[in-house]
Each structure stands twice: as structure tokens, then as C-alpha cells.
Amino acid sequence: MLDAKFVRENPEAIRAAMLSRSSSWNVDDFLLLDQQRRALIVQLEDLQARRNAASKHIGDLMREGDHAATEAAKAEVARLKVDIAAIDAEKVTLDRQVTDLLVTAPNLPDASVPAGASEDDNPEIKRWGTPRDFAAEGFAPQAHWDLGPALGIVDFERAVKLAESRFVLLGGAGAALERALINFMLDVHLDAGYKEWWPPVLANSDTLFGTGNLPKFEDDLYKTQTESDANTDLEGGVTAGRLYLTPTAEATLTNIHRGEVLEAKTLPRYYTAYTPCFREEAGSAGRDTRGMIRVHQFDKVELVKLTTPESSFDELEKMTLQAESVLELLGLPYRRIELCTGDLGFAAAKTNDIEVWLPSYSDYKEISSCSNCGDFQARRANLKYRDPQNFKGSRFLHTLNGSGLAVGRCFAAILENYQNADGTVTVPEVLRPYLRGIEIIAPE
RNA sequence: GGAGAGCUGGCCGAGUGGUUGAAGGCGCGCGCCUGCUAAGCGCGUAUACGGUUUGUAGCCGUAUCGAGGGUUCAAAUCCCUCGCUCUCCGCCA
Helix, strand or coil: CCCCCHHHHHHHHHHHHHCCCCCCCCHHHHHHHHHHHHHHHHHHHHHHHHHHHHHHHHHHHHCCHHHHHHHHHHHHHHHHHHHHHHHHHHHHHHHHHHHHCCCCCCCCCCCCCCCCHHHHCCCCEEEEECCHHHHHHHCCCCHHHHHHHCCCCHHHHHHHHCCCCCCCCEECCHHHHHHHHHHHHHHHHHHCCEEEEECCCCEHHHHHHHCCCCCCCCCCCCCCCCHHHEEECCHHHHHHHHHHHCHHHHHHHHHCCCCCCCEHHHCCCCEEEEEEEEEECCCCCCCCCCCCCCCCCEEEEEEEECCHHHHHHHHHHHHHHHHHHHHHHHHHCCEEECCCCCCCCCCEEEEEEEEEECCCCEEEEEEEEEEEEECCCHHHHEEEEEECCCCCEECCEEEEEEEEEHHHHHHHHHHHHHEECCCHHHHHHHHHHHHHHCCCCCCC
């Protein structure tokens, strides 16, 4: 959520930012409503001040025993209350309109974010590793959606039987490999000072609002039905009492301290968690239809940081390097790109994407996205910090999140990049301790 | 699912109709004192919004004691609804 005061005072900057993001969010609509709202507040508070003053006098008048004056004062207050009720009703409506609008505004791109219209304009920052030359090795690499089933470790068809399309069933060494990856990744992060958490995967609307998934992206979420489904809470059209399957542990990790004021000396906080993630993927029909790349349920190890505004961009770089280190340890070639203004996510001020080499795509494919959200989520989630030696009161802190990594996509990358001519897959060295010594995954 | 208790400031905790935005304590800040440390003393210390202002200073106003509604001239205090927490019972991995 943007700071209303900042929007009011910097409409041109907002206009430019929205344009650069190709967002249709309209500053002028906001300014108009905001102006009306403030005018109403002046009126309302003036009346309330008069009512309060009159009310106080009644006590004095009663003590003096002046019945006539007391009754006159009561009548005056009663009259004011009628006016107050009318204006207050208007104000409630306007408040809601202003909030509803403000809440749908995306974050402002940081000044360092490259300008661009779409993902085609994302600059590549670095490459690590060299994709294998399968032609030189004399065989054509298989895609993981062929290799996995052939090995008997991935079963798409039975997953459909159990759930529906775009779900995955892993078996044997496949299930073990998934679990090995999770544990390996968590250990890498724990070694780097991250604290491990195990959050609920069903979260309430306040939580999803805090990270910006609600109210705008409700369609992307799986949700529970509740008795109160009929009475939708008017605010943002979000249903009260309903729970949502979390699309990422970013939501729960970032909201752990929602509504709290943290001591500056306890920052930055490095959090990590493994959770399954659930996404309806509404609107993704036709994209990445094969394999494990885009499914409704996938595993992810998430990284979240809570930090001060001064350090958040340094922390973003460190977090990106942290995610990259996982790929380096696994020996998977990757590149880092920086998202341009037009490709930035809703809550992000700056985002680095890490893409792993996938032979089946003959291209790099996103496996991690690391973002600095600035105070955008902190304002929504009322996440503050205190630093008595440097300032009075409390301020919004900065939140960051990144995948460290998407486990399913990593699974696919390992099958494809580590496959052998005979259809087996060599297990990367670092994973072997997590796989009870299995070195080669072969058909059962 | 049933019954009971509770929800107050960064934290703990007083407070059952008016001058209480809220005692006290802790924490924190500033100062004093003590030749270190600790202790002690004094002062200060909620948030949001709006107005005023060159000003993220000050001042003024409004709102806020889980949320919403009601009674009253006046509500943290009384009534209603809802949410959450805890305890006991039931059920259960």
C-alpha cells in the first residue's frame, strides 16, 4: 500500500511510476476522492468539537442547577448529533472508496529499476555455469516430463486421477529427491543464518492482504468455503472467516510479526520455511502445459527478510546471492535478470529473477524471484520497528522475499541437466547424503 | 461442538458513567549522581487522521481501551451482536 500523503503530494511521480509499470491505476481518481474526504473531515470534526464542548458544559450547568439552560444545551447537542450522523455516513463511504482505491495501487518501482514494457526488456545481469552440450555427447536430452515417467519417479496421469490436471505425483526416488532437495536447501539457508519456520498453509484474509495477494488477486488463490460466504465483508469484497491456501510462504513468513513493533537491534531478521504452495493459476492456460513447471501444488523453500529501510537494497543483493548459491552447489547453470518496470510484481519495488537452464526449453526458466518490497507490505501489515537512539516512535520496516528455491522446478532441472544417455540420472554430489547414498536414479 | 473467564498503551497491569488518552510498574530516551559495572534520583515517553505551518518542529482538533452497533447531554466503564484468547468437558492424529 502506498502512503496516501505521498501520493497526494507527488501526483506526477505516481503518474510516471504507474505509466512505467503499465498500470492503469489512476492518480486523479484518488486525488479527487481524497480531496472530498478531507473537506468532509474538516466539517465533521468541527461539529464534533462543538458537540464535545457543549456536552462538557452540561455538567457545569447541572451543578449550577440551571434547568432551563441545561435543557437548552441538551437540545443543542441533539441538533448537532443529527448533523454529525449525516456527515459521518458520507465520510464512511468516502473512507472506504479511498482505501479501496489505494489498496489496489501497485508499489512504486525503485529508481534503480530499468525501464521497460515487458519481460522482453529485462536486462541480464550475470550468467553462471555452462549448459551441457548434449550434441557433443552424442545424444538428445529428454524433457523431464518424458524422463520422469520413464524412470517411474514422476506420474502425471495418476496425479490427474487423484486430483486433476496440473498436479504431480512423485514416487520412489522421485519422492525422495523432492524431500532431499527441501532438506538440502533449508540446510544451506540455516548455515547462512536464516531461522527456520513451519507456518500454516491455510491463512486468513488479513495475512493475504498484508502481502498484497488480496484483494486484487483473489482469483489466483484456493480458498475454503464458509457459512459466512453469503455475507461478504464489504471491505475489498473479501469474505470474512474464509481461509486461503497460501500461494507462497512469503505470505505467512512476512505476516509473522504483523501488527508488531520490533526493536531495531533485532533486525535484520532472516526467515526461511519450506511449504507446499497452492495456485489456481487462473489465466495461465496454455502456458507451460507440460511437466512440473506450472502446477497447482508445488514445494518451495522461501526466504523472507525484515529489515530497516537503510539496508533493504543491500539485503536484496545478499538474498539473491543466497538463492544463487543453491544452484551453484547443485551445479545447475543459471542466469540472473533484473525485472524492468513493466514486469515488476504488484508489491515489489525491485526484483531479481534467477533462471535455471532447462534443456527441454533450450532456455533459462525462472526458478527464483527475489524482491525488495520496501515499506509497501509493511504498511499493509502494520509492521514497524523502533530505534529509540535514532528516532522517536516507530517506523515501517522493509520486507523482502525470495525463493530459495522453487523445489519442483529444481527437480525438473536436475533430471534434465543430469541425465545420461542411457536414460538414468546422476544425483548431484551435494544431494547424495540426503538420498541415502543413491548416486544414480535408474528405472525400478 | 458445550460451558465459563477474559480481550486496556512497546510489554505487564489498575480502572464500573463525566476533568481518564487512560494510575502504577517494566522497557526505552534525556539529564543528575556514583572514579568502572550495578543500583539510585529527576524529567520525558501511544497511535492514526485532519487543520495550521516554509517545515517529518510546535500548536489546535477529531478518533482510538478486540470489532461493530445501541442507551445517555456524557461510555474503557451499561446493553446487544460478532471475533479472538484461555480454562474445563466432548471428540480426535
